[in-house]
Amino acid sequence: MEWMLMPYRRYFDFSGRSRRKEFWMFQLLILIIYAVAIVLTGGMGATMEGSEPDTMGPMAAVIMMALGVWGLGTFIPALALSVRRLHDVDKSGWWLLISFVPIIGFFVLLYFDLIEGTRGPNRFGEDPKEGLARGV
Numbered sequence: 136m137e138w139m140l141m142p143y144r145r146y147f148d149f150s151g152r153s154r155r156k157e158f159w160m161f162q163l164l165i166l167i168i169y170a171v172a173i174v175l176t177g178g179m180g181a182t183m184e185g186s187e188p189d190t191m192g193p194m195a196a197v198i199m200m201a202l203g204v205w206g207l208g209t210f211i212p213a214l215a216l217s218v219r220r221l222h223d224v225d226k227s228g229w230w231l232l233i234s235f236v237p238i239i240g241f242f243v244l245l246y247f248d249l250i251e252g253t254r255g256p257n258r259f260g261e262d263p264k265e266g267l268a269r270g271v
Contacts, residue, residue, distance in 0.1 A: 177195060223253065224253060
């Protein structure tokens with residue numbers, strides 16, 4: 136759970152490096168929250184028998200609004216985490232702009248998110264794995 140919440144503790148921290156574990160545990164947290172919201176709202180587009188197809192119940196509307204507020208609050212830490220993850224593989228945060236290139240951008244960033252970070256210090260800071268091994 137600590138790894139899932141670490142990006143919130145480093146909310147506006149765009150410097151330094153982040154491990155794959157921090158990145159993917161945060162992605163898992165986001166997936167879990169969206170899955171719970173979908174289950175609580177009855178699924179996307181699913182309606183109960185006898186209800187209007189284009190209406191949403193009041194509880195589902197509250198959940199969707201809360202999810203929207205949470206999503207806005209999560210945008211900055213997710214962006215900062217992505218930049219730090221790129222720093223871990225010795226790439227500038229500007230590489231995030233490649234996501235605007237359809238299809239190719241997604242796969243380039245996915246590759247950077249999957250590969251192991253640079254061993255030892257790089258131009259963006261110390262190796263986060265070494266800091267954990269020393270007990271920092």
